[in-house]
Amino acid sequence: MSKATRDAYGEAILELGKANPDIYVVDADIGKSCKTVPFFEQLPDQHVNVGIAEQNAAGVAAGLATCGKIPFVTSYAVFGSMRMCEQIRQEACYPKLNVKVACSHGGFTPANDGASHQGIEDMGIYRTIPNMTVIMPADYYSAKKLVKAAAEYYGPVYLRFTRDPIPFIYDEDAEFEIGKAVTLKEGNDIAIIANGDIMSRAVAAAEELEAKGHSVRLLDMHTIKPLDVDAVTAAIEEIGSIVTVEDHNILNGLGSAVCEIAAEMGKGKVKRIGIQDQFGESAPYDRLLEKNGVTVENIVASAEAVMTSKCC
Amino acid sequence: MTRDEKVAYLKEKAIEMRKTALTMIHTAQSGHPGGSLSAADFVTALYFDEMNVKPEDPKWADRDRFVLSKGHVCPILYSALALREYFPFDTIYTLRKEGSILQGHPDMKVCPGVDISTGSLGQGLSTAVGMALAAKRDKKDYRVFCVVGDGESQEGQIWEAVMTAVKYQLDNLVIFVDNNNLQNDNTCDVVMPTGDLKGKFAAFGCETHGIDGHKMEEIVDVLDTIRDVKNGMPKVVVGKTVKGRGVSFMENVVMWHGVAPDKEQFAQAIAEVEGGLK
Missing domain, CATH: 3.40.50.920 (Rossmann fold)
Structure with a gap:
């Protein structure tokens, strides 16, 4: 049995958003691919779509965070780590704001999309920025739990998901802690x-x-x-x-x-x-x-x- | 206070603002005087009249927000915060020094009254959009004021942010464009012509106003005009300004973008500023 971790993200963020009106999704026109459409449809007042403008998405999220929101900027690993890198560094990491960067298409999982869409540097890039937390879950259930853990943690977090289905490793009731193997x-x-x-x-x-x-x-x-x-x-x-x-x-x-x-x-x-x-x-x-x-x-x-x- | 009394009061405050900014830059022997002086009058009107803030409670949830997107001119913001007593006035002598709350570019983590850390051009306006959107979603009536440089508008992200502000009908967002036509290397016309900025913001769907950014009468009037307009359009005030305004040898001189005055220059600058804008 297998399932893409981007599906786990889409489900987890919807559950989180329903439970907490301060949970926001900031999309940049790839919500369909990143599985945030149900969030947009069911929680439109907690959703922002800035269009194909990742740098702005990062900044808008930071502004929302200064007003008590918990925004999840949603993109692909390539764009979420590189197109908006300096914005996340300056406006989320430096002031340690509660901004999450949630990215599908990590590593080689967008295989047939080719190199332009395969984020292979993203975790390394964010690992070098102070205050950033960098996470990649190994399967669907751990992804759901780690999205929730990221929402509960105060501060910037980078979450990396897969485009394609990957095998289940854990049971539904497994527990995860950020920073604990x-x-x-x-x-x-x-x-x-x-x-x-x-x-x-x-x-x-x-x-x-x-x-x-x-x-x-x-x-x-x-x-x-x-x-x-x-x-x-x-x-x-x-x-x-x-x-x-x-x-x-x-x-x-x-x-x-x-x-x-x-x-x-x-x-x-x-x-x-x-x-x-x-x-x-x-x-x-x-x-x-x-x-x-x-x-x-x-x-x-x-x-x-x-x-x-x-x-x- | 009548309008004329208010204008006179703000002109006096603008003198204090310029003196304070020049003093901190001179003391630090580092900083950006040119843009601080071009933005001085508008920022004065915001902090001494227009914005709804509580210096004793800088994180008050319903306060108006201020975003200095052109973060390098923070001496003028720090002057407003010092004069409004967000922190002890003598803090101005610590600008750019180790451990100071007055970092070379604004740091919201350490400086009371700084609503967002800025300094990397093109980014502040996006954060202001996020703040204004939060106000709309939370049904709060605070406003967000953002100062953007004309050179800064060469950054594409500025226009991404403007599109978002228009899409979400952020009429609670006020963008002041400090249109002094100078940037780090040369004039904007030489480096990268910014063209008709008022027309560009209008074409994006903003409500635009053009004023002399140093005439306090015009600043006060435009702020009066836009204050309660709930028309779904972001407000843009393009202020025609002069970099280094108020100090004759700094005015319209590219070099004074990021150079501190020496002792003699400082004495002359203070003497000129004390006389008010001519």
């Missing part, structure tokens, strides 16, 4: 730290490694900022061998965040699996991931290499 498997030979849409690949790789007799710790690091430093530190101290997996450029995303901790500790071996600092193209999603080594086979092989080598 979920331990999906407990083990002590190798740690796989992953997030987002590729989690099902990480789970499959972990199962394969277990079948081969390795004990695997699998962490869902849905929040890459603030990073769950305790969980990463424990993995480095207790295991030492780590593979990170993400549908994002290997530069400045989850893998980089984990490497920063390991480097400062002077311990651990980390192999980053993700997009190899290259643009995508119009192609099947699986094929795009395969071209970048984001496959079950490569996660398994990388894990074995990290476990057996002094250095990778």
Whole structure:
């Protein structure tokens, strides 16, 4: 069973909006794609559509936030992180206003749209801006919970969703906390730290490694900022061998965040699996991931290499 | 107060405003005097008469909002806030110093009375639109005043914001365009001609007014005219202004965009400003 996390966003934001009249959606003409149409239809007084004008969307949201609203600026990962980047930095992050940036089409999930619509740098960009929180849920249920957690948290948050359906990882009643990794498997030979849409690949790789007799710790690091430093530190101290997996450029995303901790500790071996600092193209999603080594086979092989080598 | 008494009172306040702004820039030896002086008269009329604010309760929910979209001219905003006692007057001597609430560009987190942090051109107007929209949705009657530079209107986001203000019928939004025709590098005509700004805002669907942005009589009259007009149209006042107005050697001189006067220049500037606008 699978479902796109953008659907979770659309459902969660509608529930939130019904419960709290201060919850706003600021759309920029891609509400249909970002699943905010039911919100607009049912809660028009809490909805703004500024048209194809993302920079303005960010500023309008900031103005609304100064008046006590909780606006969710809604776009695609590419535009939400780059077209409106400086507006979010200046008008949401710097004054620490309660503005959320909620983006569908994260990573390679808009596969056939091509490189222009594949946001592969977004989480890294927002990770470098002070006061920003950066989240990518791994499935439908965790997305619903993390949207609600973002609404309850005061301050700017970037939420990244998928265009296409991805497998369920969690039950409906699973609980999530911003900045706290979920331990999906407990083990002590190798740690796989992953997030987002590729989690099902990480789970499959972990199962394969277990079948081969390795004990695997699998962490869902849905929040890459603030990073769950305790969980990463424990993995480095207790295991030492780590593979990170993400549908994002290997530069400045989850893998980089984990490497920063390991480097400062002077311990651990980390192999980053993700997009190899290259643009995508119009192609099947699986094929795009395969071209970048984001496959079950490569996660398994990388894990074995990290476990057996002094250095990778 | 009669209109004439009000005009006379505001002219006196404008002198204090200019002196205060020049004093803080001179003390800091850094800042933007030219635009501070061109926006001085309109900002004076807002803070000493037009805006419904409570300096003792700067976050009062029903207050009128002020957005300095051209955030670099914050010395004139800080002067208004200091003279209206949002903070102790002596704070002006800390402009741009480490730890000061008077940052080089306005910081709402630390400075009472600053409704939004600005400084990156083109962005403030969008936030003002958000504030005005919140007022409409909440059925509150506060207004939002936003000062935009003519050079700043070269930013496309300004026009995105104007379209949104028109779409949502934000007649509670008042945009003052500080039309001094100078920007950082040169005149607007040389750098990027902004053309007929009044006509452009009108073409977007705003109610527009053109005034001499230094004639307090015209400022007071236009504010009177637009105050209670609920016609669904955002209000735009294009003020023809002179950068550096009130200090002869700064007037219409590009260099005075972001340079602080030295001791002698400061003494001359204060002497000229004390005489009021000629």
